[in-house]
Structures are given as structure tokens and as C-alpha cells.
Amino acid sequence: MTDVTPRLTSLAHGGGCGCKLAPAVLQDILKGMPQAAPFANLMVGTETSDDAAVWRLNDQQALVATTDFFMPVVDDPFDFGRIAATNALSDIYAMGGTPILALALVGMPVATLSTETIGKILQGGADVxxxxxxxVAGGHSIDSVEPIYGLVALGLVHPDQVLTNRGARAGDVLILTKALGVGVLSAAFKQERLDAAGYAALIGSTTKLNTLGAKLAGRAGxxxxxxxTGFGLLGHALExxxxxxxxVELTARPPLLDGVAALLEAGVRTGASGRNWASYGESVDLPADLSQAARDLLTDPQTSGGLLIAVAADQAEALLALAQAEGFDRAAVVGRVVEGPARVRVAA
Incomplete structure (x- = not known):
């Protein structure tokens, strides 16, 4: 055991959802996978890259199952555990589900990190x-070169109220419940360029549970x-x-977390932002005068980001009011759904 505990982020080559495989790489890997046999009770599988699998249990219940884990995005072990757990549970909420239990996934360099530090990571996740x-009803742990933490998360939803990423309709309004810029803030943190206010904005956003999703199930419109999350607003809108x-038509000026605009202008970026654009940029139409900084924001990987909701236009105002009431004070309209090919267009 070393005498001085190193920065958690120094032990990882990437952090948070920014260390996800780039969309193009993932697609290339999965294209060789054999098609799964049909299962009558599998309501949601891998067909449209949705957030979780859904399995019908009976006429009143469907099981929502997901897993998510990553390497540190911050150095504080408790905060890292909170962020990772919040991010993992988000997939349950995005399907309209209510979580019922979690299993911890733990990979730690036990010769480098103390048991106290590892314990704080797990405590952060347990607190969330x-x-x-x-x-947290169990889990699995291994000795790993890099610190890794996350959850297997299970939830329940009524089979008739499952929310997916494939039901948007022309005329829908798009609402995003959290401001963007987590990737920029985390990059600034690694570069030791993030002040206390920026860190507070980072932690505040990434540890806020997307509980709103469970209240959307069965709601009109x-x-x-x-x-x-990791593929940025453009990538998940494209899905x-x-x-x-x-x-999907998006605004070029979505809401930003505090301090993000200045950091973008100062040249702070994540490597994942460029990889995201390289993966799906051919399916996105941008205004000719859109700045590099604006494009990088739209592809910025969001760790534990907000919900992107396609809602009927006549229900948009009520949904924004509900989001505000649930504490999502940065929720905003970021676009709309229109007739046309399966692409994303950024409005001038």
C-alpha cells in the first residue's frame, strides 16, 4: 500500500460516461452478434439502443433491468460512488420504472487504494x-487495474406504461430536464481548472436522481x-x-450548467466529444455558421444527465411545471419532432 493515496482520476484513462465505447465502435462490435431468439415476454431488447431491457412478468408488472458502471469522474470517493449510482438508476427512471433493488459492481486496484477509500465509494452508492x-442487495467485486464502480439496477413498471425511445410523434415538443456541460466540467476538473462553484454545479447535476421518469409513466402525451449520457445530446436524440x-430538430443553444460557456471558450473539451461526432456526424445536419464550441457542447458526454422527453405539444407546459416542481429547475424545451428521415437537424 502506498503512503499517499493518489487522485482517483489519475488511476483511470477515462472517467464517467465519457469512457463509454464510441457509438461507431459499439455498433461495429455488435453487428457480428447473432440475433437473439424471439421471446414473447421481452418487451424491450436491443432493437433501438434503449436505456434498459423490459420483461413482462404478468398483466400488471414488467421488470426493468439495466447495468451501468465506469471509472472515476471526480477524486472524492464518496462523490464518485454517488455519481455512479445515480447514473445507473437513471435508466430505470427513463423507462418509466420505479427501482426495487440494486447490485454493486466493484473493480478496484486494492494494492493502490485503501479499504477506507473503497468503502467510501460503496457508501456513496448505498446512500443514493x-x-x-x-x-444494495449484493454484487460482485474484483481486483482491477483501474477503479470501476456501478450498479445492476432492477425496477418495475406497468406493461402498458413502459416508456421507450421509439415512440416520438411528429409535432412533439422535446424537453430536457438537466442543463448540459458535465463533460466540460469534468475535463476542467481533471486539468485542475475547475473552481468551487463549477464543482458544485457538477456534483449537483450528476447526483440528482431522475425520479421524474417514474411519474411520467401513464401520463397523457x-x-x-x-x-x-455518454453519447451527448446529439447522439441520444439520434437514437x-x-x-x-x-x-429530431434541436436548438443550437440548450441550457448550460454554470461555468460551462466560459470553459468552452477557453478550449476545454473531452476526447469523447470528438469521438462522438466522428461516430454519428454524418446523420446530423448543422447550420453552416455553428461554432466548434457549440458543436462540441451538443456532443459533450453527460454523466448522469437529464431525461430527453418527447411530449405532445398540448402537454408540454404541464410537463415543464411538473419538472420544476420536482426540482429540475433547468428543464427547458430543446427542440421538436418533425416529419422526415431518421436524422437530427440543429436549428440555425
Missing amino acids: CAAAGIP MHAVTDV MARGSGLT
């Missing part, structure tokens, strides 16, 4: 699960939902466009 009203067979 407690806030969600569920236990809710047509499609996904959470915005919604492809799943729904329609064009």
Missing part, C-alpha cells in the same frame, strides 16, 4: 440507493423518453429519431 428507497423513424 437509500434515497431512491431501495437496498408522454410519447418517448431517453436519458442523455430517438431512428427508433421513431422521424427527424
Whole structure:
């Protein structure tokens, strides 16, 4: 055991959802996978890159199952555990589900990190699960070169109220519940360029549970939902466009977390932002005068990001009011769904 505990982020080559495989790489890997046999009770599988699998249990219940884990995005072990757990539970909420239990996934360099540090990571995750009203009921741990933490998360939803990324309709309004810029803030943190206010904005966003999703199930006008994570707003909007067979039109000026605009202008970026654009840029139409900084924001990987919701236009105002009431004070309209090919268009 070393005498001085190193920065958690120094032990990882990437962090948070920014260390996800790039969309193009993932697609290339999965294209060789054999098609799964049909299962009558599998309501949601891998067809449209949705947030979780859904299995019908009976006429009243469907099981929502997902897993998510990554390397540190911050150095504080407790905060890292909170962020990872919040991010993992988000997929349950994005399907309209209510979590029921979690299993911890733990990979730690035990010769480098103390048991106290590792324990704080697990405690952070357990505290988030407690806030969600569920236990961490087990898990699995290994000795790993890089620190890795996350959850297997299970939830329940009524089979008739499952929310997916493929139900958007032409005329829908798109609402994003959290401001963007987590990737920029985390990059600044690694570069030791993030001040206390920026760190507070980072932690505040990434540890806020997307509990709103469970309240959308069965609500009038809710047509499609996904959470915005490692592929950025453009990438996850494109998944919604492809799943729904329609064009998603986004604003070039979505809401930003505090301090993000200045950091972008100072040249702070994540490597994942460029990899994201290289993966799906051919399916996105941008204004000719859109700045590099604006494009990088739209592809910025969001760790534990907000929900992107396609809602009927006549229900948009009520949904924004509900989001505000649930504490999502940065929720905003970021676009619309229109007739057209399965692409994303950024408005001038």
C-alpha cells in the first residue's frame, strides 16, 4: 500500500460516461452478434439502443433491468460512488420504472487504494440507493487495474406504461430536464481548472436522481423518453429519431450548467466529444455558421444527465411545471419532432 493515496482520476484513462465505447465502435462490435431468439415476454431488447431491457412478468408488472458502471469522474470517493449510482438508476427512471433493488459492481486496484477509500465509494452508492428507497442487495467485486464502480439496477413498471425511445410523434415538443456541460466540467476538473462553484454545479447535476421518469409513466402525451449520457445530446436524440423513424430538430443553444460557456471558450473539451461526432456526424445536419464550441457542447458526454422527453405539444407546459416542481429547475424545451428521415437537424 502506498503512503499517499493518489487522485482517483489519475488511476483511470477515462472517467464517467465519457469512457463509454464510441457509438461507431459499439455498433461495429455488435453487428457480428447473432440475433437473439424471439421471446414473447421481452418487451424491450436491443432493437433501438434503449436505456434498459423490459420483461413482462404478468398483466400488471414488467421488470426493468439495466447495468451501468465506469471509472472515476471526480477524486472524492464518496462523490464518485454517488455519481455512479445515480447514473445507473437513471435508466430505470427513463423507462418509466420505479427501482426495487440494486447490485454493486466493484473493480478496484486494492494494492493502490485503501479499504477506507473503497468503502467510501460503496457508501456513496448505498446512500443514493437509500434515497431512491431501495437496498444494495449484493454484487460482485474484483481486483482491477483501474477503479470501476456501478450498479445492476432492477425496477418495475406497468406493461402498458413502459416508456421507450421509439415512440416520438411528429409535432412533439422535446424537453430536457438537466442543463448540459458535465463533460466540460469534468475535463476542467481533471486539468485542475475547475473552481468551487463549477464543482458544485457538477456534483449537483450528476447526483440528482431522475425520479421524474417514474411519474411520467401513464401520463397523457408522454410519447418517448431517453436519458442523455455518454453519447451527448446529439447522439441520444439520434437514437430517438431512428427508433421513431422521424427527424429530431434541436436548438443550437440548450441550457448550460454554470461555468460551462466560459470553459468552452477557453478550449476545454473531452476526447469523447470528438469521438462522438466522428461516430454519428454524418446523420446530423448543422447550420453552416455553428461554432466548434457549440458543436462540441451538443456532443459533450453527460454523466448522469437529464431525461430527453418527447411530449405532445398540448402537454408540454404541464410537463415543464411538473419538472420544476420536482426540482429540475433547468428543464427547458430543446427542440421538436418533425416529419422526415431518421436524422437530427440543429436549428440555425
